Amino acid sequence: MRINFRSYTPALLGMMLLAASCAKDDAYETPTTKNQLQNDCIKRSTGPNISGGVIEFAYAMALPASRGKLVSAQVEASIAGANGTYLENNSYYYSIEQQKDVPVKIGEPSVTTGNTTVTTFTKDTMAATLRYFYTIPAEAKGKSVTFTFSAKSDNGENVSYKMGPYEISTMDMKLDLNLTDGDSTYFSVADMKVYAKNQTVDASKIDLIYMYRTSATASLKHALVAPGAPKEYLQDFVVPGGAANVTKLVKAYNLRDQQLARLQYGVFITDQDFKAVDFNNQPSYLFNLKAEGGTWVETADGKYRAFIYINKVDDAKKSMVISVKRYQVK
Amino acid sequence: MKKFVIISGLILFFAGMISSCKKNDLPVDEDGLLITTRTDCYVSNFELLGSDFQTVRSKAPVIDTAAGTITQEVFYGADLKNLWPQLTLAQDCKLEPKITGKTDFSDLANPRQYTVVSGNRQVRKTYKIIITVQPK
Secondary structure (H helix, E strand, O other), X not given: OOOOHHHHHHHHHHHHHHHHHOOOOOOOOOOOOOOOOEEEEEEOOOOOEEEOOEEXXXXXXXXXXXXXXXXEEEEEEOOOOOOOOEEOOEEEEEEOOOOEEEEEEOEOOOEEEOOEEEEEEOOOOOEEEEEEEEEOOHHXXXXXXXXXXXXXXXXXXXXXXXXXXXXXXXXXXXXXXXXXXXXXXXXXXXXXXXXXXXXXXXXXXXXXXEEEEOOOOOOOEEEEEOXXXXXXXXXXXXXXXXXXXXXXXXXXXXXXXHHHHOOOOOEOOOHHHHHHOOOOOOOOEEOOOOOOEEEEEEOOOOOEEEEEEEEEEEOOOOEEEEEEEEEEOO | OHHHHHHHHHHHHHHHHHHHOOOXXXXXXXXXXXXXXXXXXXXXXXXXXXXXXXXXXXXOOEEEOOOOEEEEEEOOOOOOOOEEEEEEXXXXXXXXXXXXXXXXXXXXXXXXXXEEEOOOOOOEEEEEEEEEEOOO
């Protein structure tokens, strides 16, 4: 039998290619530690940055034990944070047994002076990751904000890390407003506030009335009705004189914005979403509202658009907890 | 013998290729949908969704094929101007006019009408959609 070697050429080439692709990588070398104070930072929070909301960072700093210990960590924001801005005094590690982050205290609670927040270490620490929570102030709306993180060690070394700029949305946000039938029943989009029935309130600012009604035949339950809605939908409710706003509503369900719902869903309502909603021919009343549902809202004057998310409904207490994002159109 | 097997194999292979390339000459309509021989022409189910894509039906629909009506009660307060009807049709049927999105059902005196066209496009059946609102 004659062997034709030419016919084996493709097979041989294939084997050579296979051998080349399986060539062993260079041996791994353990990286050597830099003999200096180092730092790093990540932004932990996602979604649009909204006044009243929080931007969260994790700032890590470390130096070799032989070079000393950490003395302090500080963050300087280009616009001073609102109340509730702080740098943690705990460093965290993840515990596999407990399946959660476990805190280790490294110092006293941070002190904020103007734009600067400082945490001073009181424990002998060579490495720590501190979380920074920046509460976005109202004056930052529509601007951008930057952060300078820095750390100091007892041998006089300093390091710093710049983060940003981050755009702050023009949106407003209010969380966990309580609406109760017959009491805290008026909602004003312009004020982002719930008013009680017996409170003195500018009637022209009432955009929505919350009510809880039951019927033997119909599913009414939790309802939001504009004061200017057709009379039959206001049920037995007597609207205060001067309140006649015909607020437009577009019912939504399963739109669980993470900042409003604070659930596991990675959904965020942004400025663009408000612009995209079509309010033509939409009603001014909604019945049978449910938890995790919500509604898009446009005020009668067209000045504001909002999204009301329903965090909780309570049939027994005839109440509802809502969280709101608002966008100024004009 | 071996030659015979190879040749017949090749013939079969090419025959298979030719038959697979044969032009499909079954008729299609202006929407690119297959016109079949089926004469079934009816609505088997009806759904109405609100702007939140949740049902607004408070009861099961009453579909009367003989009378050509679909009677549907909706929740009190349902926004009749923005409803999304969904009709389940018999196999190979299509609907006229097409449903492309939210539809206004608020004119209760003049119910909307949809025509089901059978698979062979020869049988047409018009349904009137009668909406009633749940009493309070």
